[in-house]
Amino acid sequence: MLFSALPRAIARITIPCIAACGLLPLSFSASAHPHSWIDMTTEIQGNGQAITGFHMIWQFDLMTTAYLFDGEDMTPKHKQDTLNKLAKSILNNMLTTHYFTYFYHEKTPIKYKTGESPVLTTHGGKATFVFDLPLAKPYPLTQDPLKLLIFDPTYYVDMSWKNRSNIKLAPELAKQCQYEIVEPHPTPKQVAYASELPADADPDDTLGQLFTQSLVLTCQPTTQPQ
Template sequence: MPFRLWFLPAALVVSCGLYTTAQAHPHVWVSVQSELVMDGQKITAINHRWTFDEAFSAFASQGLDENDDGVLSREELQPLAQVNVESLSEYGYFSELYQKGAPDTGETAFGDPYDYWLSVSGDQLVLHFTLPVVADVDTHQEAVLDVYDPSFFVDFTFADKSPAKLLNAPANCHARVERPKGLDDDVASQLAAIPADQRAIPSDLMQFTVAMANQVYLKCD
């Protein structure tokens, strides 16, 4: 099942009572933790950990407990992890990595994801995957990692604890997190009027949803 179709049915189940806010953008909520893997002063990979909201997790995991033991194992969840991670490229992995101030080339900074799996934390599904970095991003000029959905179909938010960290980074490399300020009531109301079966949003709203990016700034002195 393509990634977009994995999300879309979950957003349409309001008639079944699972999603009380399914008629408003956003439809799925994801808490993000990102790890920037370094080799010297070069970013080599991004390790993502995405925790989905409880209602979506319950919907997406229906029927996956094949041995009926009440526990969703990594093996039982692996087919779901695979089909979704393999389809993330259509959405640019909801991630962008670039040098601050550099022109947008339109090219992805990432290769194909690997080391992916789903786990369960309480009542929530957690998707783990690694994005290899194929672009040469100059960390001396400050690199930026954005995580967001410009259509705001999915609301990505950095986790309260450990939203981002560096792995194998030299002492002269430092990261800081910037969270979006949120939407004003008028824009939120316009987004709420977009039906669940419409992923795209009007272009005049895109300037506001793009500003909802969760950002990690990395610089090596």
């Protein structure tokens, strides 16, 4: 569960509570299982020869932000120290869950290093978490499709790119690569299962992937001079 990575017990947020507070969007999410929502922007880093990593920008919803800062010292004198502490805590705790990031060449996972440079900010009642996720080594550009997915396996948290502008390519990659955001297509039976799960049900680690977007990246590598 994503928010086991946060210092506060986000599991206290339930669908009935969010709905009663008027914070539940009138959309598919109203009948499905997420407790919290993250709007993502992903910057794919690299050069004309390889992909080197990702720059992640995750904005939490209002309720999740409130629970994140619950009990924390956010007075002007201590606010920055609190934000720095929480940023490091979130990143460190996500290590065991692979930062909820899955990158594939066909069915082969592409490995990455430990996340770095965490920054947490707040504006307009929403917290934004930023960090870098470098690949273990530069991955050469290939004509084969590469697939990126970022999701909470339990689907307690809805993590999504709102539109194409939330995907950004490094300038050299933009000259050679194009991408497509593929929306999920769960079956009616899967949607019904997700909507009927109680808020306090045991996590189902197979659920998140059914409802997650995927980013498909294709590139045209240049031929290097001999």
